[in-house]
Amino acid sequence: MLTGDNGLTLIENAPWGVVASVTPSTNPAATVINNAISLIAAGNSVVFAPHPAAKRVSQRAIMLLNQAVIAAGGPANLLVTVANPDIETAQRLFKYPGIGLLVVTGGEAVVESARKHTNKRLIAAGAGNPPVVVDETADLARAAQSIVKGASFDNNIICADEKVLIVVDSVADELMRLMEGQQAVKLSAAQAEQLQPVLLKNIDERGKGTVSRDWVGRDASKIAAAIGLNVPPQTRLLFVETPASHPFAVTELMMPVLPVVRVASVDDAIALAVQLEGGCHHTAAMHSRNIDNMNQMANAIDTSIFVKNGPCIAGLGLGGEGWTTMTITTPTGEGVTSARTFVRLRRCVLVDAFRIV
Secondary structure, eight states, rough: EEEEEEEEEEEEEOOSSEEEEOOOSSSSHHHHHHHHHHHHTOOOOOEEOOOOOHHHHHHHHHHHHHHHHTTOEEEOOOEEESSOOOHHHHHHHHHHTTTTTTEESOOOOHHHHHHHHOOOOEEEEEEOEEEEEEOTOHHHHHHHHHHHHHHGGGGGTSTSOOEEEEEEEEHHHHHHHHHHHEEEEEHHHHHHHHHHHHHESSOTSSSEEEOOOGGTTTOOHHHTTTTHHHHHTTTEEEEEOOTTHHHHHHSSSSSSSEEEESSHHHHHHHHHHHHHHHHHHEEEEOOOOOHHHHHHHHHHHHSEEEEEEEOOGGOOOOSSSSOOOOOOTTTTTTTEEOOGGEEEEEEEEEOOOOOOO
16 A cells, blocks of 8 residues: 555555466476465466376366365365366467466476467476585585485475585585485496486487486385395485586486585585576575575575575475475566465555545
């Protein structure tokens, strides 16, 4: 509310009405639930277009959410979904005149498709390759615990999970020793060489490969078994030292396999983190007790989420302050989304009246 010599102005959060929400295959139920709560809280109803590979779990989540809405006294079918989702169905939703807002959570291809096929308001979440840097001042025990916790969360399918560890050489050995005490298993270079063709195909000249979908989000013990390696079934993470150019470091793997790159200094670590993050501007983390180093990396990496001395998932509200979100809208600039992201701001002006001063 604004008041002044010219009267009274109200600025209110208004719903868009019917919103189309595209959700991913990697964490479908969590994204459907999170987006549904935020979009309904903003006053909207939702048509979901889930990834075809996650059709049944997404439809089940939507059914349960609708039951909860009705039980709370709300209307039926506040949330609906298509029976057989595919890209063509999503594109029809993008163009449908009764929809004013698109919320797209997925990879680069679906975001580009939304941009290409509509001029509607678009809130889009894209890919990430979050690096985590550990410098020589870090609390190494805390860093090891956080890195294993974050990189193994949901078997690393979340876009905000740690994807590559960059550590200053003077503390690298101790950090990796401590990680092994957190239910993580270190692979040898030979084992990583065996594993690479299992997990990645079509590696290009930059070292970037196509991830084998059969291994996305699989348990660490099952991935190890693919090369005949028996690890304890409770193993949360596999990690391996690699050069910065290794396909594991360049590619977002979306599985509990973490490349570890040694560097000479914190300056080198930050520069490499910027390089490997790949301009996604999604998420990054740093473990340090030096505020100047943390400030330097925060400015250089320029991500929507930057976590200091904790797992990257703390930036999603899981162990860090703030609300939980599964849609990080870096491509369109909203960042960490909430109900306030999914409203229209409307202004109502009363001229020359309603002031009491």
